[in-house]
Amino acid sequence: MVNINLQNRVAVVTGAGGTLCSEMARALAQQEIKVALIGRDMNKLVQVEEQIKAEGGTAISVSADVSDQQKVEEAQVLIKKELGICSILINGAGGNQPDAITTINEFEEQELDDGSADFRGFFNLDMEKFKSVIEVNTMGTVISSFVFGKDMARTKQGCIINIASMNSYRPLSRVAAYGIAKAGIANFTQWLAAYLAPANIRVNAIAPGFFLNERSKKLLLTPEGYSSRGANIIQHTPMGRFGEATELIGCMNWLINDEAAGFVTGTVIPIDGGFLASSGV
Structure with missing residues (x-):
């Protein structure tokens, strides 16, 4: 089934209050796609919603924890009532937590003690975090795909875009939990693409390199310039800079277009x- 008319379609964007996904949500709305913004911080969502509406677009904000199936199902009922059936799903909710990130790149004897806020090795990370x-x-992507994918399967059309990472390809130092999760996103993208192909649903992932947001600025920048980690990233990035959120939009627009990318599924x-x-x- 080929569908290049994006008007009157409904997109659900999880993590829509964040730097990257808010940009994606605005870009979808600019194409006359109705957008449902999902996230945990309603204040951030409403800011994006107001920006979309100020430009003549249609959007609603829905507070939900995507790792909670019941909350996502409640969001789906509301979105279907207010906007219609979802045909584009951007799974962008996620992120990291400081207590799950080591402050060192390799084992040191000090971590066998209790550790402190300023020093975290693998052996004194908070396992709950x-x-x-x-x-x-991981489960936020799975649950959202499970809930919103059902309507796509019923209508025999849809596009799911997961947000992967450089961690999907190789482990990066300090962020073991995030790396496990994003490696899983790449595998799940391929699995779900193969599984949903008979339902005419395409599933792909975008893997951003290093883009600055509120959290990463604290890790990668200093008042004088780059932190040591930030400088190391720039040194390993041939283009010599961090990405801009707008630079994801071309790929997103290609993937949601059933004519331009109608034979593209299972890619990262x-x-x-x-x-x-x-x-x-």
Whole structure:
């Protein structure tokens, strides 16, 4: 089934209050696609909603934890009533937590003690926070696909875009929980694409390289410039800079277009300034 008319379609964007997904939501609305914004921080969602409406678009904000199936199902009922059946799903909810991130790159004897807020090795991470990072990134994508994918399967059309990461391709230092989750997103994208192909639902993932948001600015920048980690990333990025949220939009627009990308499913597409292409040597 070919469908290049994006008007009157409904998109659901999870994590829509964040830097990347808010940009994607605005770009969808600019194409006369009705957008449902899902996230936990209603204040951030409403800001995006107001921006969309100010530009003549249609959007609603729905507060929900995507790792909670009941909350996502309640959101789905509301969205269907207010906007219609979802045919585009952007699974962008996720992120990391400081207590699940080590402050060192390799084992040190000090971590066998209790550790502190300023020093975290693998052996003194908070395992509950570690688990929650995996749940919100991985199960948040699975549950949203499970809930909104049912209507797509009934109508025999739809497009799901998951948000992967550089961690989907290789483990990065310090962020083990996030890496586990994003590696799982890549695998789940391929599995779901093969599974839903008979229902005419395409499933792909976009893997952003290093883009700045409120959280990453604290890790990658200093008042003087780059932190040591930020400088290391730039050194390994051939284009020599961080990405801009608007630079994801071209790939998203291609993937949601049933004519331009009608034979594209099960892919994980890096938008990374050449990071994966560079060995650092």
